[in-house]
Amino acid sequence: MTNFNHQEVELLSELIFALEMSQGDFRLFLARCNNLTQRDRLIQQLQASFSGDLAQLQLDESVRELYATIGQQLGDQQPDAFMVWGLESVKDVDKLLVSMSLVLDEFRKNFHFPILLWIDAEVSRKFIRLIPDFENRASLTVFETPTQELIDFIQNTSESVYQKVLESGEGIFLEHTALGVGEFVYQELLDAQQQLANRGIRLEAELEAGLEFVLGRTADNLEETAFDHYQRCLELWKRLNNQLRVAHTYYYFGFWCRSYEIRHPEDKNMLCSLACLYYQQSIEGFEVINRPDLVAKFINAWGEVLHRLERWDELENVAKRAIELHQTYSYPFREAFAYGLIAEVELAKKQYKQAHKFAQKALKIINITLASASNFSSKNEQINLDWERYYHQGKYLFYLAKAEKKLGEIKACIATFEQAKDTTKPEYNPEFYIDILTGLREIYSQEKEYLKAFNVKQ
Template identity: 40%
Template sequence: MLDTTANHNQDSLRELIRLITFSQGEFSLILAVGNYGVLRTQIIEQLQEQCSIPIRELVLEQSVKTLYTTIVEELGPEQPEALMVSGIDSVSCIEEVLTATNQIREEFRNFRFPLVLWVTDKLLQMLIRSVPDFHSWSSCVEFVISSGQLIQFIEQTTDQVFAKMVASRETEFLQSCTLNLNKDSGSYVELQSARQDLEKRGVALAPELEASLEFVLGRVADNCQEESRQHYERSLALWKQTDNLERRGHVLFCLGLWWAGYALWHQAEKEQGCQKAKVYFQESVEVLEQANRPELAAKFINFWGEALQHQSNWEELEKVANKALALHQTYSDPFRMAQAYGFLAEVALAKSAWTKAQEYSKQALFLQSTASAKIVNPSPEEEVFLDWNKSFAKGWYLFSLGRALLGAMRSQKHVG
């Protein structure tokens, strides 16, 4: 398959060079069809190396409204020997851009050079359907990607998602946009296409890669929807067939997040949702400890504590909070340590241990404020985290301290 693909692409490349060469000094439209960024990059590099004619490149922004005007503004009075345009498949208002292109298609004859326009199969069909007049001017050259390259693309994309989750703070790894995999992103579209292309070729993914892909698709889907949970559950079932405990731990954590959100949005089933969230968070921490990744267990353990707090399970929360404290001290994370003290303050409040509740709340506030002050010139990601920590965590610690002070005051009045 690899040799066949390589031979096909080499023939297509020669045809593309021939079309560019024979169109010197006049306008011609050449559609280069390739569904994947990695393939386009590879072909463009080969084209620039093998074609004797200099080819100017233009990458369209997502916000462009017209193709012709954008090219004119980019070139000015210049008439290059050839122009290659990519990125049109990522344009936000693609229907409007194509309609405008068809309406002023005669203006393109002002260009005295061949225009190579990179399109996907999907966009090619849109051109045929929506702007048949403009499409009728074109010559079409197709490039294909091998099954091995598709598998490698899925591996690299899923590996990047897991790596970003490991490297990010809590408020970051909950956002699909941080992973560049929201449903409008090119990476997501290519990931779906890669899976479909492999299925059409009868190529099955290895269980680990299938599990990774299901996990990533779950991350991209709306975490409030059943689709997301179903992807996670399929991923978990596949991970259980492998020895990769670390990634299994990540999937368990995301299932916990899903059920925590479910409990929040479905108050009638809150108890069930909280219990499922608690079980998944607990399993996530335990599996990561089995994987000898205690630093990741430290990252997720506070979510287990939150689920127990929502359940008012004070006895178990006390154990988990103390376990979390030990982990956060080992891996030196004052923000997470502050949250663990916040849990202990909640336990003390439930026991009417007002003095202890005050001590734990004050310790949480001290750690939170001291750690925040040490972050000078925060990055945009750090600013998001600090804002979240200040508005949610600090407010919680202050509220706990207020409850402890009020409880102590009432207790003293009662004794008096």
């Protein structure tokens, strides 16, 4: 068993022996392992080492009853042993565990083979609390993760996630798959941190700061927990005088404020103002360490929140700086976004010809870039392209239509509004889609009144 420590080898060998000796009888075995990478490695070794017919089941989040699910998979078959993993991913695991207790006799009567369940510490606690009758009959094997493996897991995950979010800039929110981590990495990292603390191991400040950043990034950004992780992260990076990481953390403070606003719309102005401050501190931090490439990657978020706050003069300065940077570093989609911001500034200042010009500029850039990017095939690239195609493109059309309306170009305005409606997918931003429909309804009403007045004069 290569890559296994002595304790793991002994425990796994004992577990395999117990499973093989229990063939022909129902018996429940629990294998507790908090680290999914370690668990997967152990499962692979068990699969390779078990001498009999080992049936297997990986649960998905929708499973509600274990007994029925096993029965459906096996039919009339009676394997030598049955192995189950994925309990931590089940949405209503409490209900699943309780249902097991209700059919304990059915397990004993109909399953004449041992069942091995892989669980983590949280599911283990639920076993004790919810179904002690099952837990008392089970044989538990605990696989502790070696200290260095826990440290390496934290180190590798922290560095990998940080590099991905730094490369992405202020683009769309990266899901777990795009970050290259599992869905439950937040809990895995917390468990690793707690296991090390229980062993009296204190992380070095740099590693702890990296961990806190990833915990903030992988936590629910709609909750205050993420903010607390960023706060601890910022304190540590400041203490270490790492200005790059400080600047990047400030950006994610702003990002958190924008996300938190979703559940707290009553605090919109306060949260937007805070986000604006954090974004400004982030950009100024990148400038202090002479990283204009990172200023270019993150500056649009500052401009977007200035737009929401209707701080037009500040927005104009930020957007113009952004355009220069995007041209320097060849970020056409970001450049188009900045031109869209300036179009909004000109609309607010009632400079409709200028607004028309900048909206057209944004559309020209995005159309050319989308056309040249049509052959991109990676999943992450496709997600970004979809946002540009089905949301941002519609925004620039919307700005153009508003300028055309004010310039009295009614037919052109209607056509542009219709194009914006057809281009935009409402799921990307429901509020913006409603704005398009409202603008379209108003221009149709205006056209109707114009034609009515024209006919009266005739």
